[in-house]
Amino acid sequence: MRPLLVGGEALLIELDSAAEVAAWHAELERRRAELGPVRDIVPAARTVLLDGVREPGALAQRMARWEVAPLAETEGPLVAVPVRYDGPDLAEVARRWGVGAEEVPGILGGIVFRVAFCGFAPGFGYLTGLPERFHLPRRATPRTAVPAGSLALAGEYAGVYPRSSPGGWQLVGTTDAVLWDPDREPAALFAPGVRVRFEEAGR
Numbered sequence: 001m002r003p004l005l006v007g008g009e010a011l012l013i014e015l016d017s018a019a020e021v022a023a024w025h026a027e028l029e030r031r032r033a034e035l036g037p038v039r040d041i042v043p044a045a046r047t048v049l050l051d052g053v054r055e056p057g058a059l060a061q062r063m064a065r066w067e068v069a070p071l072a073e074t075e076g077p078l079v080a081v082p083v084r085y086d087g088p089d090l091a092e093v094a095r096r097w098g099v100g101a102e103e104v105p106g107i108l109g110g111i112v113f114r115v116a117f118c119g120f121a122p123g124f125g126y127l128t129g130l131p132e133r134f135h136l137p138r139r140a141t142p143r144t145a146v147p148a149g150s151l152a153l154a155g156e157y158a159g160v161y162p163r164s165s166p167g168g169w170q171l172v173g174t175t176d177a178v179l180w181d182p183d184r185e186p187a188a189l190f191a192p193g194v195r196v197r198f199e200e201a202g203r
Contacts (some may be wrong), residue, residue: 002070004048011056013048013063017126018116019070024048026075027190028066033034041155043117043192045126051082062066065194073104073112076193081160082201083108083151087171089139093153097134104172105200108151113158113196118188123162125190139150142168149174151198160190175201 001013001024025043028050032038036059039052047052053059085105087093094101114129130153140153143166146152150161152169161167162179179189190196 001064003063005056005060009051009053009056011030011050011053011060013050015046015048018045019047019172020068020110021116022114022128022193023049023068023070026071027089029193041062044119045117045190051068056177070120073115074173076114076195078112078197079189080197081177082197083175083198084201085173087150087173089170090172093136093170093172094162096136105198108158108172108198113191113198115192115194115196116157117192118190120159121165121180121188122160123188125179125192125194127158127196128156130158136170138168139170139192141153142166142171146171147174149176149179 004012004014006012010183013024015024025041025048025173028041028048037054038050042049048159062168075193090101090104094104096169113131115125116128118125135156136153144165145164146161148161149162150171152159152161152167154169154189161176177189
């Protein structure tokens with residue numbers, strides 16, 4: 001854990017892995033009452049930002065003494081997302097994995113993903129948990145329009161496009177789940193720390 005002061009009222013914690021980010025984010029949320037005034041706690045790929053901190057230097061010194069345990073696999077709310085495996089890149093993904101296309105739903109359905117952080121578009125969560133042997137490159141040529149609800153893979157992440165937008169991830173399926181609804185509380189279906197399981201639709 002490497003704390004960096006950012007301006008006069010923010011603290012950036014640098015970490016070495018997505019698992020450490022998840023553990024520290026959860027610990028900070030648990031200890032939020034004892035942190036003093038904090039406006040936002042924002043996880044990213046390898047950092048957690050605390051914004052609106054009254055005395056970030058003093059807080060960094062306190063945090064250096066913490067022992068932060070890894071998150072248990074069962075910790076955090078679980079969201080089940082039904083998926084139709086009809087994506088245009090399904091066959092290519094299966095080929096890269098060395099399996100048949102019919103095996104992809106079982107592989108992804110057997111993984112409990114975790115929302116590491118959010119970004120790119122309202123409601124888009126970067127989901128970790130994909131084993132390294134299933135990591136995939138982005139497409140050489142991004143699509144100008146990816147349909148809303150597309151289940152996509154790139155690098156170590158999975159994600160679902162909450163709305164139509166350009167994108168270069170590998171598309172393996174679609175869902176009717178609403179990822180972002182400003183009239184819903186909370187508006188985002190995926191939030192950092194939430195666990196996600198993809199279930200094959202119709203089964």
